[in-house]
Amino acid sequence: MTQIDISNPEIFFDRELSWVDFNNRVLEEAQNQSNPLLERLKFLCITETNLDEFFMVRVAGLLNVRQSGAEERSLSGHSTSEILQTLSKKVSEFVNTQYATLGEIMGQLRNEGIIIQNSEELTADEIKLVRDYYKKDVSSILTPLAIDTSHPFPHILNKTLNLAILLTSDDDKSKREIFAVVQVPSVLPRFLALPDRGEEKRFFPLEEIIKLHLSDLFHGMKVKEIHPFRIIRDADISINEEETASDLLTSMKNELKNRMWGDAIRLDLMKGSGRIREVLKELLELQEYQLYEVDGPLNLNDLMYFYNLDKTSTANLKFTFPQPKAGFYGKSIDNIFQSIRKGDKLLHHPYESFKSIEDMLKKASADNKVLAIKMTLYRTSGDSPIIQYLSEAAENGKQVTVLVELKARFDEERNIRWAKKLEDSGVHVVYGVVGLKIHCKMLLIVRKEDDKLNRYVHLGTGNYNSTTARFYTDLSLFTNNTEITEEVALLFNVITSNAKMPQTNHIYAAPLYLKEKFIELIEEEASFALSGKKAHIIFKMNSLVDPDIIISLYKASQAGVQIDLIIRGICCLKPGIPGISENIRVRSIIGRYLEHSRVYYFGNNGKSKYFLASADCMPRNFLRRIEVMFPILEEKNREKIDKILQLQLTDNTSARVLQADGNYVKLEPVNDEPAINAQVDMANL
Template structure:
């Protein structure tokens, strides 16, 4: 079909709203909790992931919409055309339904747990066996927060479970008290009498009278508050960015309340008090048929997997990449070929070794690296410290604004500085989300540069859970690009020149649009136009419009978008040549791959960037080409396998709804696991 310029590609009917699409993603996570082919303990984990995801959704996305409403902002979003008020109303309706489904699934899964000897019960028949535990471990920690003429409404902690208690004395005078359920005590306590787990909040509720002498308890209600947790960091006016972020972190717990969760039938007077004091509207209140905060199921499932491993995914060990021989020195290998890694199927250990060996190599002169999120006991951090202590020039960009990792990254920045590393924080008002490492080594009378570029973080723990791709190369022009990039980050260069790299916000978006347009032009001349793009989220409107135009011209486009997707496929005369699928499985799909057929001269790119407005305009991102024919083939095999997936893939229709496929024969992640084992002469149990 020819490009029809008469169709208005800005029309709201062509787009999914960003926030409602994010809800749809979380619904797909919940679908995995309902999937009977998933082991029971993994179903529990997906239930917990849904709970954790929705916490963040309210703390960041809903909080932002409520801020807009308070500021009387009525402008609709630039894609689906919904005002902030309309979005909040739709979110409330959608989330009410999803929470009901979450708790229906929860009770079903808990029944299945009971059949396996792990019963979890609410309000057990007897509490007498817990009295000593309450007296010795719980009572000393609890501090009632009473409201009266001398004590105002207290600050109730974000995401903590609280118990609201209405009290009355003999004269009939009433007052309200709050108890915070201690976060550091186990959520579940095992009853040896009833052979079941009991919730700590139920134990506290039963013995709460011990805290209130001379008054009687009239009612008790369990509730939980979610607060605005997005940081407001004024970088331009901050003399010390570390101190500015530390100050804002202290304010996070005091953000405005954006959601109130409560048991199904709370005390009406207590509910009225909470809504009034927290400025919560009825549409922001969610009544749950079960215990609050189901994220506890993640730790519970992980603990129980050791007792009954058959109820969890079979364990696996990341394998050696096909691009590195057994026992082969990584630097020697790089002088022969580029190395490719697809985690977690390929081990992350060579990436760690790349840094640790460089730290100890007497010929290495400098190491430069960007860090966005790292693990709690990071071997990468240890290696960088060791390199600095060994006298090497070590430059590390630590992104202090990585959401919910700000505190960790502030600490790592201080640790690295103390070790002698040169720590930089990038460019004001932009998050540095790129993943790149440069190692500079002396080689006889010259220097050689080794560069690692990836789609994921330098985090040895998430590398076992997220699918990501990376390349290490000894190509001198990539080395020059990496040097120029780090000079850009440090402020030495404002508009760096590159042989290969595309960076945001400089020109990555423009380069992607150009590649889409060139594919469209090539198709119009030669036919067979094809684009495959894999990412976490797609929201950038200009890029979506280019996909629409390419589809109108007849280019076949497959989009593998795990999370948010504002593009609608299959719309006649607009996107009928576009297909959108989302894969949610054992591993979190995190790779960003952009492929263009280019009349047979195929182009492959990997990137740290999703096709989102924030990534294109407000983050420093990298996209890099893949030239090795062997690595291109490896990437294409992954793409083809994911396009064949009919077990974990969900397909979006023209109205933005997702549905499962009926084939049920190919699980791409499981197939990739098998291939990695078979390649190393092993079999996956």
């Protein structure tokens, strides 16, 4: 066996560059002609949202490291400066492909009768309609800001669309240039719907409406140049929790205000922006590599407006999604606890309804036999019935405790709002744990039955969010198993009391025991292979970054373990390295659903072990979060997971296989091989 050195950069892919490769796979779905047209547009919008968050957190972090003078080395051996340089090149290529794809999609949408109108195409009646709209709804919101020695450059809000304008005064003989900025109001729709022309639906952009009326804003001035731009800012939140643990809520509120004003890290602007480009670059103190010039409208995610048009008229341009299968408890939620007592229930969302979780809480909130409810909330939807049922439970006299994670990135404001609502209803809200994020997904209900207390537990791989549950794949376990429910109850008490986490027999929790259990299980599989016994590992997760887990997988591969990894996003492991990872295969599935479930399978010499988890194999999950991995004990549920994994491992339509050189190759059916699309075929399991 080849000796494996964790400091060898040749055996790892870079984390940040691997992320860009993932976003490229999403972009490929926007380019995929076999996808419905509006779904392609949706994929394109997702790539923009992904890229913005990547810059606001990961790239901002790299810039901060470099500015501090600490040139760190990544697993792949690259310095911070080298990674930033490579990222700039790859992202520039990516953005160019984004806009080439946009041009193609918008051309095809025009053929379908969905048209973004140019100002030259407006009729006289439409010009009047636009003028009336401007006067009635737009003009009073606008604030033109001139920039000169007495008016410093305004602090432009993160991700907002703005117009940069170069003007001269007609009566100024020196023809002195004046630079001004107008923010395109985010409180108004990005597009104004114009009257239909037959079957054609036509729209006019808000920024173009403002351009047509600049003389109203800058009376007596002549416009030399006008170009849209937007700024991406450092939006990572940093809190010294040791100092602020007594008032984490207030500290988080203050930090959220700062998010919109972080340092500028990227500038997006139109190609051919000329003098405005140089003015903005200088005012924002940016380097050349931080400027991204595009050939099309900025803020691509605003184009989701078209995806959300009247469903009837656009149905043929979208995927057809099957109705989720109904709850396991029949037509009445009164049967839910009785059904769970008969055996564990494993649900696969979105193919099976997320409403089962909501119904469990709904029943518990009004059930006289229920005494207590405990729950973790990392992310939840804006109109979540879960919040309503928890509030009603507290108002009905039940003891309700909710662990709300205030540090759930980009959901902090929503979590603060719902946490306050819960507190007002009498719920005992616990605001996280110092130094850790509560990322596990747990629900515990205590019910008095026949003069004894019974516990019912829900554990999941995904958030308690009814919105994302419609297009994220996740797995849910409902159980009355005494061994599991006792350990969940213990874990809740440990978190709320800030006590030391004990080692348990069935549930493995980070930050103390989860990583070591992973390595133990991988090493156990390797020992079977070395003894000539059956050995197989299948991991399904969002990202694989942790170097110790990667090294353990390399060693297991060397021992002869067959390893299949289904990794949607980042993968720092290199498959196919001679003598090291020849037995490892890595695939990524990108499709109509976002693959979010975490499944960990160990062949165990024919006595298979199945685990689900809230955690990916990343240092942050093992060290800086409270995570939970739990076993699947009942045979019918193990068989269900087997079918899910096998379908994903045989997918030859939406799967891409990672090569040793870092490229992903998309699979296609060969010869007479049947086409298998795991996400579509899963509905028939």
